[in-house]
Amino acid sequence: MSNAVEISGVSMRFNMAKEKVDSIKEYLIKFFTHKLFFDEFMALNDINLTIEAGEVFGLIGLNGCGKSTLLKIISGIYKPSTGSVKVTGTIAPLIELGAGFDMDLTARENIYLNGSVLGYSKEYIDNKFDEIVDFTELHQFIDVPMKNFSSGMVARVGFAIATVTKPDILIVDEILSVGDFLFQEKCEKRISDLMSGGTTVIIVSHSIDQIKRLCDRVAWIEKGKIKMIGETEEVCNLYTQTSN
Ligand SMILES: Nc1ncnc2c1ncn2[C@@H]1O[C@H](COP(=O)(O)OP(=O)(O)OP(=O)(O)O)[C@@H](O)[C@H]1O
Numbered sequence: 001m002s003n004a005v006e007i008s009g010v011s012m013r014f015n016m017a018k019e020k021v022d023s024i025k026e027y028l029i030k031f032f033t034h035k036l037f038f039d040e041f042m043a044l045n046d047i048n049l050t051i052e053a054g055e056v057f058g059l060i061g062l063n064g065c066g067k068s069t070l071l072k073i074i075s076g077i078y079k080p081s082t083g084s085v086k087v088t089g090t091i092a093p094l095i096e097l098g099a100g101f102d103m104d105l106t107a108r109e110n111i112y113l114n115g116s117v118l119g120y121s122k123e124y125i126d127n128k129f130d131e132i133v134d135f136t137e138l139h140q141f142i143d144v145p146m147k148n149f150s151s152g153m154v155a156r157v158g159f160a161i162a163t164v165t166k167p168d169i170l171i172v173d174e175i176l177s178v179g180d181f182l183f184q185e186k187c188e189k190r191i192s193d194l195m196s197g198g199t200t201v202i203i204v205s206h207s208i209d210q211i212k213r214l215c216d217r218v219a220w221i222e223k224g225k226i227k228m229i230g231e232t233e234e235v236c237n238l239y240t241q242t243s244n
């Protein structure tokens with residue numbers, strides 16, 4: 001079995017004082033929450049993790065433990081402060097709701113924009129356009145600016161684009177949870193289809209039921225460190241027991 005992702009000694013240090021502040025509001029929030037005074041924060045601390053090709057791998061842990069930061073490092077959005085990440089194959093990252101979309105543009109325009117970010121040609125998207133829209137079931141909203149979409153509708157568009165082609169690695173950060181149960185079932189079905197075609201899936205979810213349904217193995221992250229890696233049932237049960 002070959003490895004899809006190899007993470008060795010990865011740490012992520014955020015320098016809060018040097019963070020760019022875009023607005024007075026943001027500045028005041030940071031000021032009053034004392035974030036301006038924390039100059040260093042270790043969001044991840046010496047993470048070592050290997051994910052095999054074809055595996056469905058789950059990341060669980062409490063809010064702020066570092067799950068999304070780790071996914072961003074795997075996707076190449078962040079460069080780790082120390083350590084290295086080796087990724088084999090193409091990645092479709094579904095990290096934050098609406099990331100990769102311009103909310104002033106319509107869903108149609110965003111399908112082309114996001115498609116080009118994922119490396120698809122215009123011709124390819126032309127061919128796949130109807131299939132993408134069918135998956136979203138948002139036919140009558142396709143020419144509406146996405147700022148008027150609900151979070152579930154945004155997630156539908158994101159998931160449909162990311163999975164229209166078979167990526168080697170699909171990264172899904174929480175976005176399924178904003179979809180209604182029918183859409184979640186549809187996404188889980190598509191994830192299963194991708195899995196049977198050999199795609200590696202890395203999934204973050206606060207729904208332990210969803211993690212148990214989908215994942216082969218799970219890593220539990222606590223305050224930026226791996227607390228436990230192992231078989232899904234075992235890690236999830238210990239997590240829910242001890243986090244209470
Ligand atoms: N760009 C950034 N600058 C500074 N700090 C950051 C940045 N991104 C994340 N952090 C901090 O790193 C820590 C981990 O954040 P992260 O988003 O990875 O958590 P998470 O496990 O995904 O949480 P959640 O379950 O709420 O999504 C948090 O304390 C967060 O404030």
Ligand SMILES: [Mg+2]
Nearest residue numbers: 067068069173
């Ligand atoms: Mg997160």
